Amino acid sequence: MKNVLTILVVFLCCTLCNAQQTEVSALKYEDLEKKIQSEKDKFLVVNFWATTCAPCLKELPHFMEVNNQYAGNPKFKMLLVSLDRLVDKEKVLKFIKNKSLTAEVVLLDDIKRMNIWIPRFEKEWDGNIPVTIFYKNGEKIHFNDGEMSKEELEKTITENL
Template sequence: MKKLMLLFYIVCQTTLQAQQESVPLLKFEELEKKIAEAPARLLIVNFWATTCAPCVKELPHFMEINRRYETNPEFKMLLVSLDRAKDLERVKKFMTDKDIRAEVVLLDDNKRMNTWIPRIDPEWGGEIPVTVFYRRGVTVHFHNGEISKTELEEIISKHLD
């Protein structure tokens, strides 16, 4: 019985440690710096919200891919929530409920959306989900709309290998 309790404790601790404990609120310039300074060769940045059905639908693909590559130092995934800052607790609960293990930040810069959206991509109109693939800080692929697991895998293999 003691061994079973110990095993349960270890599994729970590992699960808790794997999930992000806090979600930082960032302004766009902080996000931009984070992207530019990412040490990984390939950085995937997904813009999403808890209230966006296509965003929620594609997240399991992102989590599966993240689990596959999370030990690869050349790979990094960043999920940028566009929920409102006042909904931070909902974002944290969503992360727990959906077992989100990639890094999550909340972009708290809604008042300046018309300024920073074109800096992500001049063709982006602000709709979500949007996924941007960066190689050493430079955009190598911009995907507007929901992305399939197959598309995600193809883009990663093209830019990571």
């Protein structure tokens, strides 16, 4: 009986860790900013990407491997911010399912104001993606402009978590 319970608990944990989103929230910049601030107690990895961006798609499997590594750590969270258009929301949802994305995905529906919010995230950001911003205790600690290797991602996390 004890073995059956252990197996059940392990199965449920694995299922929850690998659960995929069934809905994607569309946010304005201010909502995303509040969401980031609400995660003050976590080491937060925020990746800006799009389904049409080849370097983004190349790095996403590395991000999912690392996200799955830290899935049991309550002090870690990964947030994938899609810059796809709002009309492509279903495409993004299908992409999440097809690529087995386990990190939370939101859609930043604020393209018309990108010249306002891009420099608010990072003055050095020229608008290209992928971009990854790392936060610790609600403060930005690292900005990565461009594609990240799994090793770079892991190094940044282990040095700061």
